[in-house]
Amino acid sequence: MISRRPAGCTIVLGVALALMIGDAGTARLNAQGGRLDAHYSVTLGGVPFGRGAWQIDIREDQFTATVSGATAGLMRMFTSGHATSAARGTVSHGQLFASSYASTIIADKRQDEVRMALSNGTVKDYLADPP
DSSP: OOOOSOHHHHHHHHHHHHHHHHHHTTOOOOTTOEEEEEEEEEEETTEEEEEEEEEEEEOSSEEEEEEEEEEOTTHHHHOOEEEEEEEEEEEETTEEEEEEEEEEEEETTEEEEEEEEEETTEEEEEEEEOO
16 A cells, blocks of 8 residues: 655654553563553653553453554644554454454544454455545
């Protein structure tokens, strides 16, 4: 997919979400399931430029995972944007199997959306707007 969004905003959102996902990976959820709620502030030299949250809820037979992030502080003077992604699915023998995925990125008044329906690890239906 080709993005028409300014590269600077995309990079900032991507870096912020990657930092959130990478750092939150140190948390452990036990085999019976559990919940993780993590909130982040992204700063450079003490100056905030992003914020985000990551929630994971794993039950015996199902899971949900959501991540969101947005520009903050002085960064909003140059560009604004926020993004959310969510995955849902089932849990079987300790493995997570996604059944749906959705992502929305809004940056500088432009919006990109991706939706997928999955079955056994295979994408069955896909929507990207804009295409």
